[in-house]
Amino acid sequence: MAVFVLLLFLLHHAACDQHVTVHPGDDVTLRCEAADVSIRAVEWTRPDLEPQYVLFYRDGHLEIKQQHPSFTGRVELEDRELKDGDVSLTLKNVTSSDSGTYECRVKSDGFTRTKRANIDDDPIRVIYLEVTDSEDGNSTxxxxxxxxxxxxxxxxxxxxxxxxxxxxxxxxxxxxxxxxxxxxxxxxxxxxx
CATH class of the missing domain: 1.20.5 (Single alpha-helices involved in coiled-coils or other helix-helix interfaces)
Incomplete structure (x- = not known):
């Protein structure tokens, strides 16, 4: 019985979170899809950074004022039109400092901007990105x-x-x-x- 409980835990963990492994210099797309296709704002964050914003996109524009400097010019939405709820993030030329937990959040049409570009909802996707030099990184x-x-x-x-x-x-x-x-x-x- 304990074996089956462990298996269910592993399957649940795999469904909720995603682990992505890449090599330095690679480009990577972190997949995220929203159920609601009337998206007004998209927020990608790294909670361990200050400021924590990787990307904030609102009303058709990237807002870079509060973006962490290490992501300037290296991140973009895969589809700026946000077709079919696709809010995936592409991160270019990754380095070991890009390793960490990325959270994806969205707001639909009712979103109004506050002083901070913060969406307070729970993330719809959490992805752990690992940037590794070794070939063994893909074996995880x-x-x-x-x-x-x-x-x-x-x-x-x-x-x-x-x-x-x-x-x-x-x-x-x-x-x-x-x-x-x-x-x-x-x-x-x-x-x-």
């Missing part, structure tokens, strides 16, 4: 998949072992009754002689 998703498969195989092996043990126990408990009947028949045959 493979290792997770291998781990899940290994856990499932161990669970299946335990199930089969318990099933076989129970089956042998049931067969042993049936044998003495059959042996008693056979012994009685033999006694009857020898006494008749």
């Amino acid at each position: 998703p493979i290792l997770v998949a291998v781990g899940v498969v290994a856990v499932l195989l161990v669970a299946a092996a335990v199930f089969v072992a318990v099933w076989r043990y129970k089956r042998r126990s049931d067969q042993r408990s049936e044998r003495p009754a059959a042996d008693d009947e056979a012994g009685t028949d033999q006694l009857m045959c020898t006494s008749a002689v």
Whole structure:
């Protein structure tokens, strides 16, 4: 049972958050889609930075006043028309300092601008970006998949072992009754002689 709870936890975690691994110098697109297609504002943030804004897009314009300086000229929305709710962020020429947690938020038509360009809603997507020099960085998703498969195989092996043990126990408990009947028949045959 614990194996299945662990598996459900891993699947839930994978569905809510995304882990993206890239190499320095690569361009990367962090995928995010909003359910509402009447989007008025898009906000991408890195909570560990100050200012935390990676990109703020409102009413068809990028607002760069509060953007963290390290992202100036390196970020853009994949689709500025925001067709079909696509608010994915493209980050160009990544460096190791780009590693971190990125949060995507949107506001629909009722959004009015405040002094800060902050959308207070929960993020609709959280992505952890890892920028790594090694080739092993791409093996992380493979290792997770291998781990899940290994856990499932161990669970299946335990199930089969318990099933076989129970089956042998049931067969042993049936044998003495059959042996008693056979012994009685033999006694009857020898006494008749």
